[in-house]
Amino acid sequence: MSDVVMAEIRKDYLYHLVLKGERADGRSFDEYREIILETGPVRKADGSALVKLGNTQVMVGVKIQPGEPFSDTPNKGVIITNAELVPLASPNFEPGPPNEVGIELARVVDRGVRESGAIDLEALCITPGEKVWIVFIDVHVLDDCGNLMDASSLGAIAALMTAKVPAAQYGLGEDYPLPVKDVPVATTAVEFGDAIIFDPDTDEESVADTKLTVITTADGSVCGMQKSGPGFISQDHIYRIVDIACERAKEIREKFLEV
Amino acid sequence: MIGMDEKLSFFKNGLRLDGRRPDELRPIKIEVGVLARADGSCYMEMGDNKVIAAVYGPREVHPRHLQEATRAIVRYRYNMASFSVEERKRPGPDRRSNEVSKVSREALEPVILTSYFPKSVVDVFVEVLQADAGTRTAGINAASVALADAGIPMKSLISSCAAGKVDGEIVLDPMKLEDNFGEADVPIAMTPNGDITLLQMDGRLTQEEFRRALELARTGCQQIYEIQRKVLVDRYGHVEEEEICEEPSAVAEEEI
Numbered sequence: 001m002s003d004v005v006m007a008e009i010r011k012d013y014l015y016h017l018v019l020k021g022e023r024a025d026g027r028s029f030d031e032y033r034e035i036i037l038e039t040g041p042v043r044k045a046d047g048s049a050l051v052k053l054g055n056t057q058v059m060v061g062v063k064i065q066p067g068e069p070f071s072d073t074p075n076k077g078v079i080i081t082n083a084e085l086v087p088l089a090s091p092n093f094e095p096g097p098p099n100e101v102g103i104e105l106a107r108v109v110d111r112g113v114r115e116s117g118a119i120d121l122e123a124l125c126i127t128p129g130e131k132v133w134i135v136f137i138d139v140h141v142l143d144d145c146g147n148l149m150d151a152s153s154l155g156a157i158a159a160l161m162t163a164k165v166p167a168a169q170y171g172l173g174e175d176y177p178l179p180v181k182d183v184p185v186a187t188t189a190v191e192f193g194d195a196i197i198f199d200p201d202t203d204e205e206s207v208a209d210t211k212l213t214v215i216t217t218a219d220g221s222v223c224g225m226q227k228s229g230p231g232f233i234s235q236d237h238i239y240r241i242v243d244i245a246c247e248r249a250k251e252i253r254e255k256f257l258e259v
Numbered sequence: 260m261i262g263m264d265e266k267l268s269f270f271k272n273g274l275r276l277d278g279r280r281p282d283e284l285r286p287i288k289i290e291v292g293v294l295a296r297a298d299g300s301c302y303m304e305m306g307d308n309k310v311i312a313a314v315y316g317p318r319e320v321h322p323r324h325l326q327e328a329t330r331a332i333v334r335y336r337y338n339m340a341s342f343s344v345e346e347r348k349r350p351g352p353d354r355r356s357n358e359v360s361k362v363s364r365e366a367l368e369p370v371i372l373t374s375y376f377p378k379s380v381v382d383v384f385v386e387v388l389q390a391d392a393g394t395r396t397a398g399i400n401a402a403s404v405a406l407a408d409a410g411i412p413m414k415s416l417i418s419s420c421a422a423g424k425v426d427g428e429i430v431l432d433p434m435k436l437e438d439n440f441g442e443a444d445v446p447i448a449m450t451p452n453g454d455i456t457l458l459q460m461d462g463r464l465t466q467e468e469f470r471r472a473l474e475l476a477r478t479g480c481q482q483i484y485e486i487q488r489k490v491l492v493d494r495y496g497h498v499e500e501e502e503i504c505e506e507p508s509a510v511a512e513e514e515i
Contacts, residue, residue, distance in 0.1 A: 100361040103354045115461045209369070212458065222469050225445075225460035228361070230333075230368035232454035235473065242466060 011207050018192045024203065025054075030244050032199040037154065037256045039162040047163025047178065051155040054201065055145035060137065060155030062163045064178065066126060066170050067134040077124025077132045081110035083139040083152065090144040090202075104228065108186070109139060109152050111224040112215040116184035118157060123179045124165075126172060133165060135178070146201035149213045149226075153186035157257060183257045184223055185249035188213040189241045191233055196241055198248060212238065214245035218253065269426040269437060276437075277306075281430045284420065284479050289401070289490045291408050299409025303401035305420075306434055307391035312401035314409040317379035331376035335364035337398055339387040359395045366399050366419065366448040366457035372412040381411055392438035396420045399448050399457065404487050408494075416487050417456060419448035420479035422472040424464060429471045431479045445472045451484050453477065 017023060027033070033054030042048035047062035069076060083106035085093040098106070113119060124133035137159070139152045163178040190200040190208035197204055205211065209231025215224035222242060227233060269276060279285070285306030294300035297313035304310075320326040337360045341350045352360075363385070371381060383406065385398035396419040403417040423433035425441040433441055443462025449455045464472060 098354075100357050103357045104361055107354060107358050111461050115463060117463075217463065221463050221465050222460060223463050225458060226362070227455070227458035228365060230365045232369050232450070232456055233458070234454060235477070238455065238458065238473065239470065242469065246466065 010203065014203060014207050015192065018195045018197070023197065025201065027199075029195060030198045030248065032248065032252075033201075035154070035252065035256065037158055039158050045159075046166055047159040047161075049155040049158035049162070051151045051158070053145075053147055053151040053154075053199065055143060056147060056151050057141075057143040058148065058151040058155045059140040059142055060152065060159040061140065062156075062159045062178075063136040063138070064163065064165050065134050065136070066131050066172070069125070069129065069132040073121075074129035075125045075132075076121040077119070078134040079110065079114055079119060079121070079137065080134060081106045081113070081137040081139070081156070083109065083141070085141050085144070089141045093141075093144070104226070105141075105148055105152060106139060108149055108213055108215075108224065108226045109137065109156050111226070112153050112184035112186055113137065113156060113160065116182045116215070116217045116223040118180055118182045118184055119160065120179035120181050135160070135163075144202065146203075146205050147188050147199050149188045150186045150199065153184065153215065154252065154256070157183055157185070161257065183218045183253050184215050185252050185257070186213055186215045186224075187245035187248045187252075189245070190229075191231065191237060196237060196244070198244065212241050214242050214249075216246050216249040220246055220250070269440075270428070275430065277434060281428055282475060282478065284432045284482055285434065287483065287486050289404060289486060291404055291490050291494045297405070297409070299405040299407070299411070301401040301404040301408060303397055303404070305393055305397040305400070305432070307389060308387070308394055308397040309389040310394060310397045310401050311386050311388060312398065312405040313384045314381065314402070314405045314411065315384070316381040316409070317376035317411070318382070320378065320380040325380070326378045329377050330373040331371075331379045331381050333364055333368045333371055333373065333381050333383065335360050335367065335383045335385070335402070337363055337385045337387070337395065339390060339394070343387045343390045343394075359398075362457055362459060363395055363399050363402070367402060367406065367417055369454075369456050370414040370417055370450060371406065372414065375412055381406070381409075390435075392433055392435040392444075393421050393446070396446050396448065400483055400487065404490060407491055415450045415452070416484060416491075417448050417450060418480040418484040418487060419446065419457060420476055420483055421446035422476040422479070424462060424468060424472065429468060429475055431475050443468075443472070445469070445476060447473065447476045447480065449477065449480050451481070 036052040038050045045061040046064045085102045167173045191210040213226045288304040290302040293302045299314035387394045399419040423441045424443040425437045445460045448457035
């Protein structure tokens with residue numbers, strides 16, 4: 001999927017491992033790498049999180065500022081999500097405006113937060129039609145060792161859950177915690193022939209043709225999905241991925257995002 | 260403009276606001292070979308969506324560093340006309356159209372036999388002239404027919420449509436009003452034998468509802484496939500003899 005030029009030999013090796021039911025790093029197919037979540041590493045941000053997913057590292061910062069609402073939703077706050085694939089994070093990233101991979105990443109993270117209703121947008125209205133809180137979610141990828149979608153989504157919701165609305169700074173009363181109503185968790189799998197592999201690393205991502213991200217909410221509903229990569233996927237595999245995704249998401253939610 | 264808070268009923272006597280049943284597609288119109296300069300082209304209407312797709316290539320890749328030694332690359336540009344939506348859209352690519360372009364390209368790439376044309380590019384351009392929810396699916400449908408029209412070798416056609424949830428019910432091919440106030444939207448694309456090449460979802464569905472939505476969207480794709488196929492057979496099924504020399508492999512085949 002990425003532009004990594006990977007030796008055909010390595011590709012064969014990964015495929016053969018999968019046929020034997022194994023992965024290069026010894027994980028089982030639906031096993032995640034170790035997740036380490038730190039909230040609040042950046043004090044200047046209104047909310048922040050550093051996620052380590054194996055060697056993948058993503059920093060998410062949330063800034064909340066007053067601004068104008070959209071004209072069709074005059075009494076609702078605004079969410080703006082951006083992702084930076086900075087060149088320090090991978091030999092494949094280049095400086096410049098976000099490419100389609102970065103845009104897709106930002107939009108999928110945004111979809112999880114938005115569609116799950118995680119943020120109570122109506123509670124972010126200051127003066128209807130004039131002033132609302134604008135929540136900027138900025139995903140800063142520090143080390144791309146695969147599965148940026150899950151790491152970034154986890155970072156985003158963790159940063160939001162610990163974010164404070166900086167009301168005092170703008171003379172709008174006392175600071176208060178950002179009202180968070182749901183906890184979306186993204187889970188991503190890639191397809192290797194008949195096998196489904198969760199939490200792919202960069203090698204696995206570059207070999208697989210199809211990747212599917214499923215975002216689930218606390219009640220086990222699905223609130224976002226994205227297939228990416230130039231491949232096919234069968235209906236059966238989609239259902240299987242959704243099933244396992246719900247379980248993994250539940251575990252991640254219970255372990256890291258308990259309110 | 261109807262406010263979000265106002266309770267709006269999306270069904271009357273079991274039918275939708277435009278008179279469709281929940282499992283019914285909007286009317287579809289497909290015309291093939293509508294542009295003279297393009298190697299392949301297609302105009303498509305899905306309800307109030309009007310899109311036009313053009314295919315150029317296989318041709319030389321510019322810039323050259325993008326070329327691949329063993330296969331053709333595929334580029335897909337989805338673009339909305341500024342006048343295609345209610346409020347004027349700022350012209351040019353934005354983040355949404357970038358994402359739509361990416362997933363649409365990835366929806367078509369699996370069936371294009373790119374290894375036949377190393378070091379070249381197949382360019383697909385989709386212009387949305389009028390938008391009414393489901394433009395990406397309309398674009399993919401049109402692009403798929405345009406690729407066949409251009410004679411690009413493919414394993415099969417790709418058909419695409421969405422299912423959604425409005426008023427608690429799963430419906431096929433939501434129109435703008437249903438999409439705006441609906442609870443979920445699941446666009447898919449697939450080959451005639453059911454392999455899925457595009458899957459997105461936003462909104463909120465239980466797992467069971469998602470399965471129903473996917474199943475319903477599949478039936479929509481199957482119907483669209485029949486129309487796409489018919490259009491191509493009508494156009495190329497009985498070619499005149501002199502045309503055969505000019506345009507060789509222009510017939511789309513469904514078998515992989």
